[in-house]
Every structure is written in C-alpha cells, then in structure tokens.
Amino acid sequence: EIVLTQSPATLSLSPGERATLSCTASQSISNYLAWYQQKPGQAPRLLIHDASNRAPGIPARFSGSGSGTDFTLTISSLEPEDFAVYYCQQRINWPPITFGQGTRLEI
Amino acid sequence: QVQLMQSGAVVKEPGSSVKVSCTASGGTFTDYAFSWVRQAPGQGLEWMGGILPIYNAAHYSQKFRDRVTITADESTSTAYMELKTLTSEDAATYYCARGGMAVAHWDFDLWGRGTLVTVSS
Numbered sequence: 733e734i735v736l737t738q739s740p741a742t743l744s745l746s747p748g749e750r751a752t753l754s755c756t757a758s759q760s761i762s763n764y765l766a767w768y769q770q771k772p773g774q775a776p777r778l779l780i781h782d783a784s785n786r787a788p789g790i791p792a793r794f795s796g797s798g799s800g801t802d803f804t805l806t807i808s809s810l811e812p813e814d815f816a817v818y819y820c821q822q823r824i825n826w827p828p829i830t831f832g833q834g835t836r837l838e839i
Numbered sequence: 840q841v842q843l844m845q846s847g848a849v850v851k852e853p854g855s856s857v858k859v860s861c862t863a864s865g866g867t868f869t870d871y872a873f874s875w876v877r878q879a880p881g882q883g884l885e886w887m888g889g890i891l892p893i894y895n896a897a898h899y900s901q902k903f904r905d906r907v908t909i910t911a912d913e914s915t916s917t918a919y920m921e922l923k924t925l926t927s928e929d930a931a932t933y934y935c936a937r938g939g940m941a942v943a944h945w946d947f948d949l950w951g952r953g954t955l956v957t958v959s960s
Contacts, residue, residue, distance in 0.1 A: 733901075766946045768884075775934055775950035776876075776884065781942045788941065819884055823945040828900035829874070829886040 734758050734825050736832035738818075743837050751807040753835045755820035760800045764824035767796055767805045770834075771816045779818075780805065807837075815839055841865030843935050843951035850957045851925050858921040859954045861935030868911075869893040871937050872944035873918040875909060878953075879931040887933075890918060891944065922956075930958045 735758040745751055755765065763783035768776040778787045780796035783803060793808040807814055820832040846860040861873060874889030888899035892911040899907060908921045918935060933954045936947035 764943075766942075768947075770884075775953055776936075776947070777950070778942070778946065778948045781946045781948075787948055821884075821946070823943060826945060827886075827888065827898050828902070829889075829945050831884040831886065834883050 733828060734761060734822050734830055736820050736822055736830055738820060738832035738835045740835060741833070743835060744839070745810055745837065746839065747810050747812055749810050751805075751810055751814070751837060753805040753807075753818055753837070755798075755803040755805070755832050757801045757803070757822060759825075761822045761824040763799045764822055765796075765798070765803050766821045766823070767794075768819045768821065769814075769816050770819065776819065810837075812839075841949065843937060843949055845933075845935055845951040845954045848955040848957070850959055852960050853926055853958055855925055856921060856923045857925060857929075857956050858919055859933050859935075859956070861918045861920075861951055863916045863918070863937065866940070868913055868916040871939035873909075873911065874936045874938065874945070874947060875907075875918075875920040876934045876936050876947070877931040878934065879928075882931075887920065887922075889938075889945065892918070925956075925958045927958050929956065931956060 739754045767780040770776040784796045844862045875887045890897040890909045897909045906923045911918045935951040937949040938944045
C-alpha cells in the first residue's frame, strides 16, 4: 500500500499570502496524484488531478506540481474561503486508493 | 443538474449491517466509476472500495474486503455499499464519489453530501 505523507499538518497564514502544501509518496506514483479541499460539514471538492491539471471551475490561484514521489499544491494568494483542510490522493497502485492525512490551512 | 443523492442518516446497533445508496442524476451511469469513501469524526478520508457498473466489477480495500459489498443497479443509476458486522469504529460519514470521463475513474470529481452512520446500542 502506498502511503502519502502531507506536510505541514497545520499551516497558519493570512489572506493574500502564498500557501505551499506538500505531499510525499512512499514510492513513485508518476503523476497519478489529485488534491481535494474540504470545508467543515461539506464533502471534499476536487481541485487538481494528474498532479497539475485544475478541475473545471477551480480558480487559477490553485496550482499543482510534482511527479514521482514529491508533490506540491500552491495557492498563490489566499482568499478567505481557502481556509480549509486539503488532502492528496493517489490512484496508481490500487486497491487501495489512498489519501494523505490532510493539511489544515488556518488563519 | 448533475448530482449524487445519498440515503439518509441511520443509527445501527453493533453487530448489525448498514446499506447506503447513491443515486446519480445526469450523465450516463455506465460511463463512470463509483467509490465509497468514509470519514470518521475529526479524521481523514478512507477509501473503502469502488465499482465500475459497465463491467459490474467491484474492487475493495483489503481492510474492508471481508465486510463490505459494493453493487450497482444500472436501471436506477444507483450504487450501493453494504457494511456488515458494525462496531463503534464504523461510526462515520460515508461518501459516494464519482470518477470517469473528465477525470480518471479513480479520481473523484463529484461527491454526494454524505450519509452519517451512527453505531449505538
């Protein structure tokens, strides 16, 4: 089973700042990585798939990069609605599909 | 409007089973894969398994393989997840999630609102 490790666990920033979230895979997953955003009481929302492709309707301030074992989600300039929990997910080696433990982005 | 409608919250006794449904509206049901992802209170996301209705092929996480059954009914565009022998550790929100077409089958671009399963005697 591929383990995804996200860092940091919590990231404290202010609106307008740049956020950089990391996800490291226990073995190479090529670019088969997705990122999700989850707000309290809501289902997750797909932000990025295949490491760097924004899902429809996702603002351009969200970008993804990386391949192999190291991946990054960048939010270029934080908006108040961006404060949430972010998960990465891999699908190259399944079952099981696995998620990281999440990064909480807080003000 | 494209959406996944899940069945309502339930309370189950330890040792019993629960069956959650997920009805897809919009799109062609067999173009997609449907997965079940659960989230315990305050915890992260955990994939339980998924199904490709076009092949009627279900795939499971080893962790749940002995207790979970995922099925799909093309005639009603509904996917089901049944979990047996419930314990307090199964108390969670269970999400149905769809992949396929615009994304890979096992990425999830549409989610249901979740079904809260409470396990209590």
